[in-house]
Amino acid sequence: MLADVRCEGHASRASYRARRSHAILMRGVAGSAFTLAIGVRYASAREGAFAWRKGFSVPDMLNAHRRALVIPARRRSTRLPDKMLLRQTGKTVLQHTFEAACQATRADVVLIATDDAEIAAEARRFGGRVAMTSVDCPSGTDRVAEAVRSLPGAEIIVNLQGDEPEADPAAIDRLFDLLEQHPAAAMATLATPIRSRAALDDPACVKVTFDDAGRALYFSRSPIPHPREWDDRLLWSTPAVFHQHLGMYAYRRALLMQMPQWSVGRLEQVEKLEQLRVLENGGAILVAVVEQAARGIDTPEDYAAFVARRRAA
DSSP: OOOOOOOOTTOOHHHHHHHHHHHHHHHHHHHHHHHHHHOSEEEEOTTSSOEEEEOOOSHHHHHHOOEEEEEEEOSOOSSSTTGGGOOTTSSOHHHHHHHHHHTOSSOSEEEEEESOHHHHHHHHHTTOEEEEOOTTOOSHHHHHHHHHTTOTTOOEEEEOOTTOTTOOHHHHHHHHHHHHHOTTOOEEEEEEEOOOHHHHHOTTSOEEEEOTTSBEEEEESSOSSOOSSOOGGGGGOSSOSOEEEEEEEEEEHHHHHHGGGSOOOHHHHHHTOTTHHHHHTTOOOEEEEOSOOOOOOOSHHHHHHHHHHHHHO
């Protein structure tokens, strides 16, 4: 607050102006220091349901963004063209994802990475910060790595796909916490129990198995572990036997910058799963289990179901 500076008694008008100028100066200094310390400012939406974050271009502010959440967003989608820009709910899929991301408390900055001018314009329209990337990025991870070059202070980076409008903010925070709490780990991801035989047998449902320390052993489109003899009780055992991998990752900066330099591995080529590249190069991936999976949007049916849920809420 501006100091209540009053011209009292016999103080001269000049003295009053001097004191007032000093108070304004101090307010500016304090405000600047506060902004620098916080790093990211929040603004409440009309509904009060979320807050959005706007970054700053000042170099010191960029260095202050230690924990970054990057949303790679592209136009090219074979199963649902232009899905990022669909807006039957009144907001685009990208804006829903951005708003979900901004509810996470551990990220210092939220950044949308894209190579498309229309997606960039939409992101800026709703207050998102944008990093333009090359059209030649072969994967979301490569796009995230390129975008993070604009954040030299980012040490832990979470990759949230732009088609995850119902992403759980608590799950995002858990990824940041995993790498904070395990300094030796360079990468982390999430999984949820599989309780359905149909999901277990579905190649589109990526499975993961991990050791007792939570380190991933393998990712596959096939059921893993594969029972020699099937028993339905395996689906309901505690702890769960089967886990679905959720495509959300946290990286340390050094690993993220190194990954695009690695050649595609033989297992990655077979499964078409880029996280296998890390295992094939001797890296470790921590896996945390969450009870429910957010529903991403890959098909017209996925989007129709999402719209129905939003309208029913």
